[in-house]
Amino acid sequence: MTLTVHQLLTMGFWFILFMALLFVLMAVDVTITRYNDFELIRQGRTAVALRLVCKLSAHALIITRSMMVSQVVWDAVVISAYAFVLLLIVQWLFDLLMKRAFRIDMSRNIAENHMPSALLSGFLHVVGAVILMGSM
Numbered sequence: 001m002t003l004t005v006h007q008l009l010t011m012g013f014w015f016i017l018f019m020a021l022l023f024v025l026m027a028v029d030v031t032i033t034r035y036n037d038f039e040l041i042r043q044g045r046t047a048v049a050l051r052l053v054c055k056l057s058a059h060a061l062i063i064t065r066s067m068m069v070s071q072v073v074w075d076a077v078v079i080s081a082y083a084f085v086l087l088l089i090v091q092w093l094f095d096l097l098m099k100r101a102f103r104i105d106m107s108r109n110i111a112e113n114h115m116p117s118a119l120l121s122g123f124l125h126v127v128g129a130v131i132l133m134g135s136m
Contacts, residue, residue, distance in 0.1 A: 014073065
């Protein structure tokens, strides 16, 4: 396989664009959490960092798959943003279910460095991302 300059430039453009998109999605995510992710990470709250890394990985998986199935950049951006919204809805429903059915406040637990809550919440996003990838 011989790569052309055009292919390399296109790859660089897609990489920069989707790294920026990932940054924006994660910025939105940390803004809407009920706690300050980076302040708690600075304090050494491993549970917050674990959840953040899981969500980062989930969104990277979705972006990767959307790039693979799209011929046009705009399609991949729309798919990625739509998947982000779907995962936010799933997270909200999951948190509501945990609070109502089991009296577990996931956000509070994660902010207090409760690792099982961080694992459940973080891997909910990873599993959701894998399912979304299969639907593309």
